[in-house]
Amino acid sequence: MRRRSTLKEVAAALDLSVATVSRALGGYEDIAPQTRQRVAEKARELGYVPNTAGRMLVSGRSGFVGLVLPVRGPNFVDSFLGQFVTGLGEGFVAKGVDLMIATASPGQSELDVLKHLVHSGRADGVVLTRIAEEDERVKFLLEQRFPFVLHGRLSSDSAHYSWLDTSGEAAFAQAFQELYALGHRHFGLVTIEESMTFRRDRESGLQMAIAEADDPTVRLSVARSPRFDEESHRAAISELLEREDRPTAIIGLFDELALMVMRQAQELGLSIPEELSVVGFDDVPAASYSAPGLTTFDQATRESAREIADMLARLVGGEAQAPLSRLKVPRFIARGSHGPAPQGARPRIRQI
Amino acid sequence: MRRRSTLKEVAAALDLSVATVSRALGGYEDIAPQTRQRVAEKARELGYVPNTAGRMLVSGRSGFVGLVLPVRGPNFVDSFLGQFVTGLGEGFVAKGVDLMIATASPGQSELDVLKHLVHSGRADGVVLTRIAEEDERVKFLLEQRFPFVLHGRLSSDSAHYSWLDTSGEAAFAQAFQELYALGHRHFGLVTIEESMTFRRDRESGLQMAIAEADDPTVRLSVARSPRFDEESHRAAISELLEREDRPTAIIGLFDELALMVMRQAQELGLSIPEELSVVGFDDVPAASYSAPGLTTFDQATRESAREIADMLARLVGGEAQAPLSRLKVPRFIARGSHGPAPQGARPRIRQI
DNA sequence: CGTGACTTCTAAAACGTTTTAGAAAATGTG
DNA sequence: CACATTTTCTAAAACGTTTTAGAAGTCACG
Known part of the structure; x- marks a missing residue:
């Protein structure tokens, strides 16, 4: 590996002191313009680049x-x-x-x-x-x-x-409002157990929006996945989908969960969004490739x-x-996975 | 920000020279075991961590x-x-x-x-x-x-x-063989124009496999997207899907292209894999969430x-x-997007 | 006790940079 | 010309580490 040239070498080549070269390159005022010029040229000629370690040592910063x-x-x-x-x-x-x-x-x-x-x-x-x-x-x-x-x-x-x-609060409040306006009254939330702040914020946004709606017919069923792996998520989701009174709209704490909800719902023969609305959060790339596209929020x-x-x-x-x-x-991204709440009697799980 | 303790401080606290401390910590043989012990303890006590810049400077390495x-x-x-x-x-x-x-x-x-x-x-x-x-x-x-x-x-x-x-060669050769075995004879390849090595490898793998099959009924139609953006990709794919003699199997240079093929094909009313087989490369997360799941290769x-x-x-x-x-x-991941070649007359694009 | 051989320690240099304090040179002023 | 002032430069120290070369101390042995 080729050695890199140092301040000392530039100084020697110009018959100046290292201090002068350093200050010339640093743009100090007490260096004659002509000298500054010469130094700049020679430095370029020799391909001088200040050594990081030297700088770190004296500045106390690593960069x-x-x-x-x-x-x-x-x-x-x-x-x-x-x-x-x-x-x-x-x-x-x-x-x-x-x-x-x-x-x-x-x-x-x-x-x-x-x-x-x-x-x-x-x-x-x-x-x-x-x-x-x-x-x-x-x-x-x-x-x-x-x-x-x-x-x-x-x-x-x-x-x-x-x-x-x-703001997870804002997003999940908006999710609720969008779905509420479409007639949904029974909501599902698929979430995790880990005490992350993003979980708390999104959940409380949803809770607050529900409280604010002040509608006694609104219900929320929560499924909590105890561990951070697919199996655990899958079980939590099944619980929500297969219960007698299935929610008409399910919100996933993040897109992976929402996408899993869609997949599992479709495996059960449910059509989305006619029989079930699903909303996520994050706008991962997969959200736009799923069928239907996942309605979600963009975090940018x-x-x-x-x-x-x-x-x-x-x-x-x-x-x-x-x-x-x-x-x-976050920005609401409406795709195809949410729609009006199903009318009348709750459709039963179709056999496939 | 709290200042960190230095070798000098540890040395002073023990009434030793910095050299000794350095060598003791470095595990050198010519330090009395008892001294080594004392140094280790004091260093721990003072929370000494070697400063990176100092090390970099003397070692010539940045780490x-x-x-x-x-x-x-x-x-x-x-x-x-x-x-x-x-x-x-x-x-x-x-x-x-x-x-x-x-x-x-x-x-x-x-x-x-x-x-x-x-x-x-x-x-x-x-x-x-x-x-x-x-x-x-x-x-x-x-x-x-x-x-x-x-x-x-x-x-x-x-x-x-x-x-x-x-090995892109191996993967694309295998993709061909899998599809060939399922009866496909007219292949489509959606690729890019940029001269990346991965493009060359995958393309040549496909070409070689075709050559090796030595079957004059095998045809390959190539669509090349000139720029690296969605619009350009979309146009290239349309060209392939809407031509009179549409391939029965389309391979995407990477999953994003394959997923776009699936989406556009479905927009045209084609059902996958019955009327069109699609194979990608990479196994991005979206590949497992699309419907049907995208058959692809895992790069690990x-x-x-x-x-x-x-x-x-x-x-x-x-x-x-x-x-x-x-x-x-790469490992072949068979999902639902590929299957037997459609029998008999090529199905026409359905009106939707 | 003198010598040599170990064992254990240390002073000093080196890495490349920036900065401080001040020297040297040039310029201005009376 | 003598002095003050300004401009331009530099020697040296400092940052924290590792390593080299060697000093000091200890011990064994004749």
Whole structure:
């Protein structure tokens, strides 16, 4: 591997001191214009690029910002991550910051990874996703006074740190309203048990909208999948679909669940949306390829990530001080999986 | 932000020299066991973590490996990236290497990003995806003798560098054979114009399988989408579907194309797989949610990425020398989108 | 006790950069 | 010309680590 040229070499080639070269390149005022010119030329000629390590050492900054990857089951697929990383990359590059991805090794917790990241000085800031309701990572970062931005937010304390969130409340309230207006009165919700903030927000948005409707005929049946795997989800969904009084509209906490609802409903011979309306959240690519297309909400992940990057870069660079925050409203994407509530007697499950 | 403790502080607390502390922590033989013990304890007590910049400077290594993100259109979605990044993360963490993501800023080429990465010493190695047939990035890296691993491979030279590839030839040959065995004789291929190596491999796999069948009744109709956007794809597919002698089986260069074929065919009133068989490549999540499920090939992206990470870490760490390479065979995933060729007269496009 | 051979430790240099404090040179002023 | 001022440059220190070369101490042995 070819060695790269250093400040010393540029200085030697011009018979100047390294200090002068450094300051010339840094655009300082006390360097004669002519000298600055010469230095710039020679630096280009020699292909000089400042060495990162040298800079890091003296500045105390790494120029990196970390993303701690959530620990994932072996078969977990996730359209979110690619978009998120792309957006972060775009946002950071505009600020001259680089993105590093920190992964937990087997047996290591996300918190361990975070601690190492903070203490080793490999990053100047960090972005966290999938926030739990009592998130120890947030506590740690606050203690350390280490810059961070959350994708999501805690219920308490949200004034003390920076975050960007997509309002799950607003979305699920809207989902309810759209379906209510179409005549639905018995709602199903397929959700998870993990205490993630996004779960809490979406669920409470739905609850509040129901309360607000103030209609005693409205009912909500909730199916909770205890573990984060397909089998567990499938069982929870079956429970909801096969009960005697099946809801006429089912909302999935996220698209994967909604898509599974559609698939399982179709396996039972139900036609969507005539006999069952389904709504999801996220707008994953699969949502537009399913038949019928899944009605859902667009999080604009990539754009959010870009904004998060921008916020964090400003925090790290000292451009912004106090906590920054931003709440986005997801966009309703009406496709074919929802429609008017079935009339009259509840259709029975057809035999196939 | 709390300052982290340094070697000097640990040394002072024990009344030892920094050298001794460094060597004790490094497990050198010429440190008395008792001293080693004391140092280890004190280091733990003070929460000492070696500073990255200091290490980088003296070792000449950054401990980072880069992934240069392909430049993407604003609406490009890509289930590949998330899996790939996850796999790389998993692979690198096992080797004590960190992953950095380098993104091109607007107007910058991937090659520029790569050059900066190499010259700034921010990374010790790099992984490249989406290899073009004449890839200038590969040329540059070879010139620089900078360690890298390709996801994919060039046709020429493949002995001179390291790569991991999933055999597109094998997959497309198999796709042909499966469909041929089901009676199909007129094949359609929806592909792109860009000169990517994966395109060339898959296309030539198909051609070779056709040649090998040595059956004069076999025909292949190719539709090439000139640009990488949905509109262009749609037009290419329409051309294939609406021609007088429509193929009975259409293969998409990748799943997105195959899924679009399915959707457009269904819009034309064709039933799949009775009137048209469709096969894709990649096994994106949407492939399992479409109706019918898309028959495709599984690349095992995450696992491949893990292997790539392992290869590159070995190259960077000096464990492995010469070029490493590995060719994987994708797994055929038979779902519902392919079946026996329609009998007798070619069914006409139904009016809807 | 003197010598050599170990064992255990350390001073100092090196990595490449930025910054501080001040030197040297050029210019202006009386 | 002498002095002050301004402009332009530089030596040296600092960041935190690893490594090299060697010092100091200990021990065994004749």
